[in-house]
Amino acid sequence: MHWTKSxxxxxxxxxxxxxxxxGGGQTTPVQATTQPVASISASAQNWWKNAVIYEIYPRSxxxxxxxxxxxxxxxxxxxxxxxDLGVDAIWLTPCYPSPQVDFGYDISDYKxxxxxxxxxxxxxxxxxxxxxxxxxxxMDMVMNHTSDQHKWFLESRSSRTSPYRDWYMWHDxxxxxxxxxxxxxxxxxxDFGHSAWEWxxxxxxYYYHKFYIQQPDVNWDNPKIHAAFKDIIxxxxxxxxxxxxxxxxxxxxxxxxxxxxxxxxxxxxxPYLNAYGDIALNDTRTNNLPRNHEVMQEMRAWxxxxxSNAFPGSRVLIGETYVPNIADLAAEYGTAEKPExxxxxxxxxxxxxxxxxxxxxxxxxxxxTQIGDHTPLLLFDNHDNPRLDARYGDxxxxxxxxxxxxxxxxxxxxxxLFYYGDEIGMKTTPPTRKEDVKDPIGVIGxxxxxxxxxxxxxxxxxxxxxxxxxxxxxTPWLPVPPSAAxxxxxxxxxxxxxxxxxxxxxxxxxxxxxxxAQGNDTMLDTAxxxxxxxxxxxxxxxxxxVSVNFTAEPQTVYLSVPGSGGKTKTLxxxxxxxxxxxxxxxxxxxxxxxxxxxx
Ligand code: BGC
Numbered sequence: 001m002h003w004t005k006s007x008x009x010x011x012x013x014x015x016x017x018x019x020x021x022x023g024g025g026q027t028t029p030v031q032a033t034t035q036p037v038a039s040i041s042a043s044a045q046n047w048w049k050n051a052v053i054y055e056i057y058p059r060s061x062x063x064x065x066x067x068x069x070x071x072x073x074x075x076x077x078x079x080x081x082x083x084d085l086g087v088d089a090i091w092l093t094p095c096y097p098s099p100q101v102d103f104g105y106d107i108s109d110y111k112x113x114x115x116x117x118x119x120x121x122x123x124x125x126x127x128x129x130x131x132x133x134x135x136x137x138x139m140d141m142v143m144n145h146t147s148d149q150h151k152w153f154l155e156s157r158s159s160r161t162s163p164y165r166d167w168y169m170w171h172d173x174x175x176x177x178x179x180x181x182x183x184x185x186x187x188x189x190x191d192f193g194h195s196a197w198e199w200x201x202x203x204x205x206y207y208y209h210k211f212y213i214q215q216p217d218v219n220w221d222n223p224k225i226h227a228a229f230k231d232i233i234x235x236x237x238x239x240x241x242x243x244x245x246x247x248x249x250x251x252x253x254x255x256x257x258x259x260x261x262x263x264x265x266x267x268x269x270x271p272y273l274n275a276y277g278d279i280a281l282n283d284t285r286t287n288n289l290p291r292n293h294e295v296m297q298e299m300r301a302w303x304x305x306x307x308s309n310a311f312p313g314s315r316v317l318i319g320e321t322y323v324p325n326i327a328d329l330a331a332e333y334g335t336a337e338k339p340e341x342x343x344x345x346x347x348x349x350x351x352x353x354x355x356x357x358x359x360x361x362x363x364x365x366x367x368x369t370q371i372g373d374h375t376p377l378l379l380f381d382n383h384d385n386p387r388l389d390a391r392y393g394d395x396x397x398x399x400x401x402x403x404x405x406x407x408x409x410x411x412x413x414x415x416x417l418f419y420y421g422d423e424i425g426m427k428t429t430p431p432t433r434k435e436d437v438k439d440p441i442g443v444i445g446x447x448x449x450x451x452x453x454x455x456x457x458x459x460x461x462x463x464x465x466x467x468x469x470x471x472x473x474x475t476p477w478l479p480v481p482p483s484a485a486x487x488x489x490x491x492x493x494x495x496x497x498x499x500x501x502x503x504x505x506x507x508x509x510x511x512x513x514x515x516x517a518q519g520n521d522t523m524l525d526t527a528x529x530x531x532x533x534x535x536x537x538x539x540x541x542x543x544x545x546v547s548v549n550f551t552a553e554p555q556t557v558y559l560s561v562p563g564s565g566g567k568t569k570t571l572x573x574x575x576x577x578x579x580x581x582x583x584x585x586x587x588x589x590x591x592x593x594x595x596x597x598x599x
Pocket of ligand 1: 102106142211247248320383384
């Protein structure tokens with residue numbers, strides 16, 4: 001599979017309250033650490049509009065205690081590195097207590113830290129240390145499902161009359177009798193392979209799981225689920241987090257009639273099998289249903305209620321929004337009366353997966369023109385997809401290609417999100433033997449689907465044993481790729497031509513240059529099929545032009561900015577790119593980049 005497709009996801013007010021099973025003390029009103037949002041300055045409110053956000057997979061970033069697994073204290077130790085890089089916020093993939101079936105996305109307690117990663121005190125220290133460096137910490141909020149080991153689910157599956165029964169999605173089998181479980185309720189499939197229904201022998205019903213069997217979907221028709229997640233959100237807001245990334249957010253609701261999904265057909269009109277050997281389905285009955293919006297409106301209104309003395313500024317809500325088109329992406333922002341995400345991820349641009357100038361131009365123009373005044377969130381990478389080298393590289397010019405793509409990321413309007421290790425050019429390194437696979441989808445789908453280990457290998461800090469990720473004598477949870485010998489932070493820090501240096505320069509420009517910080521985007525040289533060019537324009541600031549050659553051959557660019565004299569000053573360029581004194585026609589080498597200010 002891989003997420004370039006889509007991640008595809010159900011009231012009785014009984015006496016037991018949300019707080020009773022969710023960890024204690026949660027019904028206290030928000031106090032001391034919060035202040036009304038209205039008293040926060042406009043610039044602090046809008047910190048996220050030009051933000052640089054760094055995704056950390058805590059398991060793989062930095063181990064501080066020699067057990068081969070990254071942890072929160074490891075992240076704290078590396079905050080200076082992130083500050084130097086110019087990062088405004090870090091998004092931590094889940095580090096809550098979890099059986100780790102889906103490496104944290106199966107949460108068994110939403111109000112604590114998994115001992116593998118540290119303690120709540122370590123978390124508080126991380127937030128405080130990050131704050132000293134002006135870095136916000138964003139948490140991952142998984143509201144589609146819990147772990148099957150969560151107290152809610154253990155209660156729910158204990159009997160059909162449990163007050164928690166209706167917190168999950170239980171259904172009878174088709175043709176079920178007292179002695180026969182019947183057939184699964186319909187043809188719905190898990191995104192991780194095979195039926196999305198799991199039989200529970202004790203209570204003799206099926207439960208629904210969009211992801212692993214150990215990740216039962218919660219029932220968003222139940223008001224208690226709404227209350228429980230609001231309580232969890234408040235818990236973390238009170239600890240000073242800068243916001244959340246909402247996981248699998250398009251999958252909260254399913255068709256209540258349980259209608260079968262349609263079967264997908266190949267170009268000859270025949271059904272075909274997916275990587276798991278299942279008949280491929282179109283998941284329109286379990287993904288991207290309109291009611292997801294109601295939940296996000298509710299969560300946004302709730303979050304907006306809380307300011308923070310600990311870190312003034314509005315909290316940002318980021319969405320994992322794999323949606324099929326720009327209109328659906330625009331809808332994820334909500335309306336002026338009912339806002340939803342500030343930053344839904346633009347997966348339209350991220351997963352073009354081909355250096356096709358026309359497609360990039362069209363999708364970047366879409367996000368410039370079809371989302372109103374909202375802020376795009378561009379990205380190219382995350383923990384669910386092969387890294388950039390595997391999706392955009394050619395094996396020869398990978399670093400140059402990453403320079404080109406990072407230019408699109410940081411020199412376009414909006415917030416920019418990137419994944420740990422992108423800044424040094426870490427390479428996708430999937431397991432070569434099934435017995436080495438850690439991500440269960442790699443086991444279910446081997447060999448077609450090797451799982452996501454390849455993009456989750458340890459961060460490459462230096463050329464010492466285990467790349468500085470963990471102690472020399474320890475065994476890292478995933479092997480360190482051989483490429484760490486040359487691709488590592490230490491080596492790139494001292495090389496002015498490294499990818500790391502390029503990232504740093506781009507991020508500095510993004511922050512310091514007024515057209516980059518505030519300007520809109522307009523495409524230039526639009527008939528060119530080899531070079532992507534655009535300009536950034538902000539009131540009262542010089543226009544900035546950007547050209548990126550998407551090919552391995554030299555290409556000619558023609559740039560002109562209406563109303564300008566055309567005199568230019570180079571701000572940043574790749575080695576060998578021209579240094580033109582005037583706009584007009586010039587040549588750009590293979591994957592060359594030119595950024596210049598126009599008088
Ligand atoms: C996360 C995945 C996770 C899935 C189920 C996703 O979208 O990014 O890593 O396996 O949700 O929680």
